[in-house]
Amino acid sequence: MRVDVQGLTVRYGSVTAVDDMSFSLSGNKIYGLLGRNGSGKTSLMSALAGYRRPIGSVQLDGEPVFENAAAMRQVCLVRHAADAADKGDKVAHVLEYGAAWRDTWDNPYALELTELFKIPLKKKVGELSLGQRSALGVVIGLASRSPLTMLDESHLGMDTPTRYAFYDALLSDFMAHPRTIIISTHLIEELASLLEELVIIDSGRLVLQEEADVLRSRGTEITGNAADVDEFTAGLTVLSEKSLGRTKSAMVFGQLDDSGLVRARQLGLELGPIALQDLFVHLTEPVGGKR
Amino acid sequence: MKIFRHLTTTLVLYGAIVAACVFLAVLAAEFTLSVFADIVFSGWMLVTVQIARWFVLWVGVYAIHNVLPIAIAHGRTRREFLGAATGFSVVFALAMALLAWLGFLVEGGVYDLMDWRSHPYGSVLAYFLMFLVWCGVGMLLAAAFGRWGYGAALVLPFGLALAVVPGITMPGTGDLPFIRNAPTLLGDGWHLVSLGAWAVAMVATWAIARDLPVRVRST
Numbered sequence: 001m002r003v004d005v006q007g008l009t010v011r012y013g014s015v016t017a018v019d020d021m022s023f024s025l026s027g028n029k030i031y032g033l034l035g036r037n038g039s040g041k042t043s044l045m046s047a048l049a050g051y052r053r054p055i056g057s058v059q060l061d062g063e064p065v066f067e068n069a070a071a072m073r074q075v076c077l078v079r080h081a082a083d084a085a086d087k088g089d090k091v092a093h094v095l096e097y098g099a100a101w102r103d104t105w106d107n108p109y110a111l112e113l114t115e116l117f118k119i120p121l122k123k124k125v126g127e128l129s130l131g132q133r134s135a136l137g138v139v140i141g142l143a144s145r146s147p148l149t150m151l152d153e154s155h156l157g158m159d160t161p162t163r164y165a166f167y168d169a170l171l172s173d174f175m176a177h178p179r180t181i182i183i184s185t186h187l188i189e190e191l192a193s194l195l196e197e198l199v200i201i202d203s204g205r206l207v208l209q210e211e212a213d214v215l216r217s218r219g220t221e222i223t224g225n226a227a228d229v230d231e232f233t234a235g236l237t238v239l240s241e242k243s244l245g246r247t248k249s250a251m252v253f254g255q256l257d258d259s260g261l262v263r264a265r266q267l268g269l270e271l272g273p274i275a276l277q278d279l280f281v282h283l284t285e286p287v288g289g290k291r
Numbered sequence: 292m293k294i295f296r297h298l299t300t301t302l303v304l305y306g307a308i309v310a311a312c313v314f315l316a317v318l319a320a321e322f323t324l325s326v327f328a329d330i331v332f333s334g335w336m337l338v339t340v341q342i343a344r345w346f347v348l349w350v351g352v353y354a355i356h357n358v359l360p361i362a363i364a365h366g367r368t369r370r371e372f373l374g375a376a377t378g379f380s381v382v383f384a385l386a387m388a389l390l391a392w393l394g395f396l397v398e399g400g401v402y403d404l405m406d407w408r409s410h411p412y413g414s415v416l417a418y419f420l421m422f423l424v425w426c427g428v429g430m431l432l433a434a435a436f437g438r439w440g441y442g443a444a445l446v447l448p449f450g451l452a453l454a455v456v457p458g459i460t461m462p463g464t465g466d467l468p469f470i471r472n473a474p475t476l477l478g479d480g481w482h483l484v485s486l487g488a489w490a491v492a493m494v495a496t497w498a499i500a501r502d503l504p505v506r507v508r509s510t
Contacts, residue, residue: 042507051363052504067501073366079507084364086357100293101365146366 032195049077076146087126110143130157219274294375351429427492
């Protein structure tokens with residue numbers, strides 16, 4: 001499903017959460033929506049899901065989403081804990097809502113996932129642990145099989161084995177049923193291998209939209225003799241440096257050209273990739289008190 | 292239709308269970324009271340006009356505050372939900388009115404048997420309209436508070452004004468006795484005013500809820 005956002009603004013009183021944002025997603029990929037706390041991720045996703053009337057334009061496959069039944073049917077957003085569940089409802093009832101109200105709902109798969117995440121069907125949502133509530137959100141998101149599925153920090157509170165089970169389930173379900181999935185997360189490295197394209201936002205504005213592999217190629221870690229590293233990195237954008245004895249490691253942002261690569265070889269420097277997380281931190285780092 | 296079916300089956304059933312439990316509790320209270328004093332009024336009337344309407348108002352609030360966000364999260368529009376909720380308010384009010392009437396029927400039999408006295412109570416139509424308006428006002432207030440937060444306190448007098456309309460002619464409510472003359476002059480025509488109050492409540496609910504945002508909730 002294609003997503004087009006044009007001049008989107010979301011305000012809460014005097015606070016602007018999303019500020020005149022525009023971008024397009026071609027669809028059928030797993031997108032990572034990255035941003036610091038308060039950067040506007042949840043507000044952006046809420047507007048994409050028709051949870052609030054947008055100022056600006058939000059279109060799914062060319063159709064406006066807000067109060068458009070045909071477009072709304074294609075979307076599922078799960079924020080933190082499940083929106084699609086009342087805390088007084090039993091888990092089994094929550095799945096019944098999905099089965100009754102969503103044409104694309106896959107109930108056998110929903111039951112399979114509740115078993116995988118060990119969510120008791122007879123328990124009320126309000127009695128579940130934070131991790132179980134998060135897992136229930138993931139169940140609703142994945143079992144909805146919506147052409148646009150958005151998971152907003154849905155794995156918050158899950159323990160590590162459950163998170164890994166979620167990543168496996170997400171990938172295998174995406175392979176079997178390709179669709180547009182947007183995931184917002186702070187656990188960037190854990191999810192990095194799943195993300196095909198990244199949308200990085202900060203202070204309600206779009207910072208960067210890039211294929212994950214292209215973004216990775218923009219950063220390089222250079223390790224070697226401290227003097228050689230200093231000489232090589234002179235004039236480059238250095239994100240951070242670490243020294244141990246006479247050995248130094250520096251992370252630089254920006255693609256190295258052929259002459260740079262030759263020079264690094266001449267100096268005996270080792271070149272390696274930078275973690276997405278480090279690039280994200282750099283791209284959203286406050287500069288002079290402002291980002 | 293799916294939303295209407297869900298609202299109706301779950302909440303009408305819930306309302307019926309609550310009504311049955313309360314009815315048994317009222318009967319038990321009446322028998323207990325009869326040991327110490329003469330029974331001269333209907334306990335069921337007290338419950339149906341004073342407590343039941345607050346329950347119906349709560350159901351209206353619940354539908355908008357709890358079920359509407361769930362419907363949107365499952366890909367339904369506000370318009371679809373409000374259409375279903377409007378139909379639901381009619382069916383729910385009718386079901387509650389019939390339950391009230393059924394209660395009077397059973398209680399009347401018990402009173403005859405025990406030779407207890409009671410006051411006249413409202414018609415099924417009067418109960419239906421009272422529940423209908425209170426359900427609508429519940430939806431209106433939930434929509435207003437959901438959209439404007441505490442600012443919706445300004446809507447409270449409007450909601451209250453609508454809510455008192457059907458109770459004016461209802462025995463046992465004691466709503467605004469100083470304007471009792473107007474309904475008397477209108478006779479059964481006052482029911483049309485009640486119907487109008489419900490229509491106003493639903494139109495206002497639609498107008499407010501069409502832009503209602505789904506806020507992040509802690510579950």
